[in-house]
Amino acid sequence: MPGHGPGRVIRLQCIAVLLVGAGLLSGCSGLKTYPNDLPKNLQVRTEATSGSAFSSMRVALHIHQVDANCRTEYQGTVNLNEPSVGVGVPSGRMSYLVFTFSGSSFLGGTSSSTRYETLLQPRAGYTYDARARYKDGIYHVEIRENDPRRSAGREIERRGLADCGRPW
Amino acid sequence: MTYPAIGIIVAVTVLLGGCAQPQSADEFRKSASGPSLSKVVTREVNRPLREVAATFRARAPECLNATVRRTLAGPSYHVVDVTYKPTVVVTDQRAELHVQMRHTRGVINVIQEPEGGFYVLIADVHPVDSKRSRIEIFGSSTGNDVMTRAIVGWATGKDLGCPDMAQVG
Numbered sequence: 001m002p003g004h005g006p007g008r009v010i011r012l013q014c015i016a017v018l019l020v021g022a023g024l025l026s027g028c029s030g031l032k033t034y035p036n037d038l039p040k041n042l043q044v045r046t047e048a049t050s051g052s053a054f055s056s057m058r059v060a061l062h063i064h065q066v067d068a069n070c071r072t073e074y075q076g077t078v079n080l081n082e083p084s085v086g087v088g089v090p091s092g093r094m095s096y097l098v099f100t101f102s103g104s105s106f107l108g109g110t111s112s113s114t115r116y117e118t119l120l121q122p123r124a125g126y127t128y129d130a131r132a133r134y135k136d137g138i139y140h141v142e143i144r145e146n147d148p149r150r151s152a153g154r155e156i157e158r159r160g161l162a163d164c165g166r167p168w
Numbered sequence: 169m170t171y172p173a174i175g176i177i178v179a180v181t182v183l184l185g186g187c188a189q190p191q192s193a194d195e196f197r198k199s200a201s202g203p204s205l206s207k208v209v210t211r212e213v214n215r216p217l218r219e220v221a222a223t224f225r226a227r228a229p230e231c232l233n234a235t236v237r238r239t240l241a242g243p244s245y246h247v248v249d250v251t252y253k254p255t256v257v258v259t260d261q262r263a264e265l266h267v268q269m270r271h272t273r274g275v276i277n278v279i280q281e282p283e284g285g286f287y288v289l290i291a292d293v294h295p296v297d298s299k300r301s302r303i304e305i306f307g308s309s310t311g312n313d314v315m316t317r318a319i320v321g322w323a324t325g326k327d328l329g330c331p332d333m334a335q336v337g
Contacts, residue, residue: 103332112334113334133329134332136314136317137335138314138321138327138329138330138331138332139330140327140328140330
């Protein structure tokens with residue numbers, strides 16, 4: 001029968017191996033894409049430079065849900081590969097935001113990753129601006145809350161998981 | 169005792185003597201000021217001592233309490249963890265920021281480690297007048313550039329960012 005024979009079987013086997021391998025690799029990384037299907041209430045602006053033509057810098061935001069007992073559950077990752085990215089973070093409940101700045105060098109094959117973590121409980125009707133910056137080995141993340149009824153916003157203080165449960 | 173044995177003992181003694189590490193902040197300052205691979209960075213900033221001290225108290229714990237893990241590839245992977253600890257000391261006359269480190273995984277120390285870990289960097293701030301301060305940073309001439317720049321940024325108030333501790337050392 002046309003199309004069938006040893007050559008076609010080998011090609012199908014190769015495709016199957018590749019598909020299984022890809023599935024295993026994506027599962028092994030532990031990362032999944034954040035659904036980001038809520039109204040975008042957090043605008044993240046990213047400025048990241050490695051400082052060298054021989055290295056690169058990637059920034060990502062990992063979002064965790066926090067329950068009443070301050071336990072976290074990973075919800076997914078948003079790659080901040082654009083200068084500005086809109087993210088929908090559930091309002092009225094606590095989330096744990098983890099920004100990672102991951103650098104890799106093309107020479108020597110070295111890589112490193114630095115984390116900035118903070119709790120955030122967005123209020124309904126408010127919007128938030130985050131600025132994630134990395135330059136020449138120094139990083140900073142600032143988050144501001146914007147009240148649509150007022151022109152002035154306020155900086156959101158960084159809070160670690162140890163602060164979970166304390167009044168805001 | 170044979171001459172080769174004496175030679176070995178002398179060589180080991182010299183090596184161990186050269187490996188002696190400062191056991192206090194004052195010893196570290198003296199070693200950084202002397203002819204070694206350390207250096208002293210001095211800056212004058214337009215902020216009073218109390219403001220610089222407040223910034224150190226806010227930023228140092230947040231930025232410098234860190235553990236850096238390095239994986240060294242080779243015939244077998246070797247994992248080394250380095251934990252950094254900042255201490256801020258403030259009086260009416262000065263503010264001090266001490267950064268110490270210790271290996272918490274993958275390294276066995278054969279030399280005496282001071283309490284809190286080996287000194288990596290010390291920043292001293294003195295008042296120049298009611299509106300200005302002078303900061304002196306003692307540390308290695310290599311590997312501390314990122315931390316030094318971050319601390320200068322805190323002292324000036326112009327950059328409150330954290331140093332990427334993976335680039336230290």
